[in-house]
Amino acid sequence: MLGLGSGGAAKAPKQPSFVSYLTPEEIDVKEKVEQAVKVDDVLLLPGEMLLCEASNIFKISQDEGSQRGVCGRLVCTNFKITFLCEEGAEDSFPEFKNKIVGENDITLQCVDQLYAVYDDKKKVLISGAPLKKQPERLIIYCKDFRVFHFCLSYAKEDEVNRIVNGIVHHTLSPKGLKLIFLFSYTEAAPCYKATSVKDMTVLFEKHKDWRMELERTKGNLVYKVLSVNEEYKVSERLPPYFVVPVALQDEYVYKFQGRGIPIWCWSTQQSGALFKMASLPKEVDDSAIQEQKAFLASVENTLHRPPLEEVRIEDLSITLPSLSEIQVAYTRFKQLFLIDNSTDFWDTDSKWFSLLNTSNWLEIVRQCLKKSIEVIEYLENQKINVVLKEDTASDFCCVISSMVQIMMDPHYRTRYGFQSLIQKEWVMGGHQFLDRCNHLRNNNDGEAPVFLLFLDCVWQLVHQYPLAFEFSETYLTVLSDSINIPIFSTFFFNSAYQKDSHRQVEDGSTKQSRLLSFYSVWDWSVQYELKALTFLDNPLYVEKSKQEKIRKGVRSKHHRQLSLPLTQSKSSNKRGFFKEEPGPFIKSLLGKRISKLISASDEVPDNYRVFYENWHRKPIDFNGLILPHIEGPDICIWAQRHLRWIPEAQVLGGGNVAVTQKVLELMDEIKNLSELIERPRLPHPAYKENDVDGKRKKSVRRSSLYPFAQFHINCVRPSISTTTWRSWEAEDELVNRDDEDFDLGTI
Structure with a gap:
């Protein structure tokens, strides 16, 4: 993590071997690669081409009052926008990971809205409107509800103009059907063979x-x-x-x-x-x-x-x-x-x-x-x-x-x-x-x-x-x-x-x-x-x-x-x-x-x-007809999809995740006991925790939005108004006070 106020600029990376700011109509769709290749540390899928990039970009943390960011490069291809962190800046790999779209990847079709920030004021970016001056930040709203903030203050002006104009053009401009990456990928990728999963x-x-x-x-x-x-x-x-x-x-x-x-x-x-x-x-x-x-x-x-x-x-x-x-x-x-x-x-x-x-x-x-x-x-x-x-x-x-x-x-x-x-x-x-x-x-x-x-x-x-x-x-x-x-x-x-x-x-x-x-x-x-x-x-x-x-x-x-x-x-x-x-x-x-x-x-x-x-009024037959409750409180928000990228909306060790994991632990215990009953003559071996058991027990303190979001321990702001708390004790004491530890054995 690097502070935005530190002024420490990373060493400028090697210039890309292929930089382009072309309209989709000018891109030669016949220039394809036969397999995934790496161009300037950018892993490209078959048919994917590097269009433009900018160095010394900071991906800003969205924590309250935070002015920190991760330094890296912002790249735009004909498939996605991706942010490449500097070596050693990435965290450990998540347990549930998509092989095609990573945590810092945004497909061009997934971009919902683009904003530029000038003097702390947001301005909507639209196709065909050139930049009048270099923006301080670029904000990308995604259709899957991710929000990316990129600080552009430390990048070169020509690179900023190229990357911002390129992203606006390739995500918001009208295009022909055959210019969607679907066709580039299908033509360049190996011949598709249906698996048994698809056949079913x-x-x-x-x-x-x-x-x-x-x-x-x-x-x-x-x-x-x-x-x-x-x-x-x-x-x-x-x-x-x-x-x-x-x-x-x-x-x-x-x-x-x-x-x-x-x-x-x-x-x-x-x-x-x-x-x-x-x-x-x-x-x-x-x-x-x-x-x-x-x-x-x-x-x-x-x-x-x-x-x-x-x-x-x-x-x-x-x-x-x-x-x-x-x-x-x-x-x-x-x-x-x-x-x-x-x-x-x-x-x-x-x-x-x-x-x-x-x-x-x-x-x-x-x-x-x-x-x-x-x-x-x-x-x-x-x-x-x-x-x-x-x-x-x-x-x-x-x-x-x-x-x-x-x-x-x-x-x-x-x-x-x-x-x-x-x-x-x-x-x-x-x-x-x-x-x-x-x-x-x-x-x-x-x-x-x-x-x-x-x-x-x-x-x-x-x-x-x-x-x-x-x-x-x-x-x-x-x-x-x-x-x-x-x-x-x-x-x-x-x-x-x-x-x-x-x-x-x-x-x-x-x-x-x-x-x-x-x-x-x-x-x-x-x-x-x-x-x-x-x-x-x-x-x-x-x-x-x-x-x-x-x-x-x-x-x-x-x-x-x-x-x-x-x-x-x-x-x-x-x-x-x-x-x-x-x-x-x-x-x-x-x-x-x-x-x-x-x-x-x-x-x-x-x-x-x-x-x-x-x-x-009747008992439920889960393999028969089911009718939903449709009264007001029964219609809920699809929290896992809509709230998964908001740390403040997560519950540590709670929600459906906690209930499901507890049931799974009971199922594992029943399975182990059943295996012991089926082998009565054998001496009882010392129980050894397998990988699945260990994984499930560690999940007791997972976020309620698992497996998409990991819990952020710094989300401590109370969800009720602080004016209600003032009659109890000082606001600063409440916010800064550590959680009390209880010894459950003494209760």
Whole structure:
């Protein structure tokens, strides 16, 4: 550690062999390396190129009142921004480490906001605005809530201008799709070979994948897999293969490029089926409207037969917030966690919950969970089918359909099942990751953290029912980080068509085209060592017993549902796919706001409330249906993801970490005792602590945000106002007083 006021400048390092300040369009994408190389102590991945750098940069500590920093170099490549500490300045390696992105690495896609500091005043940096003078500091806000402060006062002016302008340009300027590092890496990296880990995740890229899913859910007799879009002849939005009811004719799919038809998501023999549907184009011409009405009438007549006689339409564009509302809420929400220093943290402490409530983010999470429970009530209790309707069926349709399946199907609560679900509903379902994450920095209007909203909803379930999930909250956290790592194709395309159409590249030497083999994020061994992968699994997971799995050879009904009072079905003549007369329903599909018709009868809220309350009165079956608590206090902050870089928010030896580690210690003790019982004739050996036992016992004093953040012992400022303490004793005495030591043996 070096003091910023010491004035001690380190020896200037060797000038880089390749320094560039070029626009992405000027970089020759053909200049690639065949393997990871080291250029001036910068370890570069295949396809990674050094763009600019600056020496004598200080990474400033964010401790309260601290003016200390670590000296090093700030480097920008076409993949990341990285800070290289001087030799000997780095601490010991963390126990949980990412092999691709280190502690001081920021991928270009992970940069959220840039600020320059002039005379202790922050100024937002934007693309295309040149620096008027040399800034004192550079502040980088990251999408994973890390905040970096770099002091530039000791660096050369030309290097400062080059590095700051380079970072601003390569992180904030609009760029073309093929200029993302994903393509540079895939072209230069060795040929990708799928591992067994990836193979266990169903990608739903082939016809047989959908057939297997139909067989697993026992829907192969009622639904069929269509191949009409195999070469994207019908629609660039739809995947090559998808499932529809058997009665639906192929010609209906061609009519409006897959819009207006129910696409199957999931079903069981014991409950209704779940569909999603994209809205028809909004037309103003009378002839076009009449054509759409005729088309919808044909679909209705085709599906007016068992098992699709009772269907409810859920128009999510009316009942849930808009994309712009999600973006505004998340923008306010994330400001609570982008803390510049400890002083700012304590200054906002008294109004923190008020700011949290104003952001409205947790309320949106609650609305999504509530809507999912409402859909489950129709499927599970009333045994009717539900069609989720949205403009493109690729935003909230993905959120609600995924949450419903996770709550109802324990298969999707396993790690590989969950990954397969994301592939089916999000990747092949056409969620626009490229636009919603704004990876190209050219579509601010379409940016919205829909996938992060989904992960937050999943975390609420994991937090409330940890025994029901095979994966841990750490898994969800690293999955959210992987959205901004541009070496995996999973979260960097808007559709399967966009991915396939950009897969073909031309070899410069042979002039022949070849197909790129993109890396999948589900191969976690690319990011983590085998030892670190254990953090992704939930040791408390209650797996379904083998005996229960093979019993009767079919899916059993949910344990809780068997004891629920079923709501008496309403006997009415509302038959057909639409459940209402064709006129009103067709109008709803044509974009009319008829929310009263969608939530048709008065008994719907009562059905939902009775279903919800009765379920929570019964014992929990972790391998059956699970419903989250959705009252205000039950919706919590995903602390591990949002607070992991704020030392003041950590609890030493507390939180879920302490509880989990205690359970693991008990499990180890039971295992050791079981081994001793199985070997009664052997003399009892002297117990020797193994590595796992030692690791778990040492974890008793870990931070509550482990394994991401280590506890800082200097975080001692009280969380309550000091004005309350003055009546007890002097403020200075309280702050400076050491913790009292107690001898527990004498108590």
